[in-house]
Amino acid sequence: xxxxxxxxxxxxxxxxxxxxxxxxxxxxxxxxxxxxxxxxxxxxxxxxxxxxxxxxxxxxxxxxxxxxxxxxxxxxxxxxxxxxxxxxxxxxxxxxx
Numbered sequence: 001x002x003x004x005x006x007x008x009x010x011x012x013x014x015x016x017x018x019x020x021x022x023x024x025x026x027x028x029x030x031x032x033x034x035x036x037x038x039x040x041x042x043x044x045x046x047x048x049x050x051x052x053x054x055x056x057x058x059x060x061x062x063x064x065x066x067x068x069x070x071x072x073x074x075x076x077x078x079x080x081x082x083x084x085x086x087x088x089x090x091x092x093x094x095x096x097x
């Protein structure tokens with residue numbers, strides 16, 4: 001049984017796409033016991049990107065548990081990405097205003 005599932009939308013095998021995939025895998029392996037990650041290359045599957053309303057890449061969508069949550073970028077700020085994706089143990093800190 002999978003607790004969390006994610007879909008990562010990338011545009012080709014760029015350094016930014018590779019970083020997003022690597023960072024997502026790192027976050028999941030560190031914080032989740034059971035998870036699934038699906039990678040969608042929008043250059044090969046533009047229909048999927050349009051259906052999901054992807055405006056920028058890389059974008060990760062947490063599919064389960066509901067509600068769906070999105071993060072755009074390479075996920076290099078691990079704590080912020082984990083908090084926005086609702087991963088266990090993550091806390092979103094307020095920055096200076």
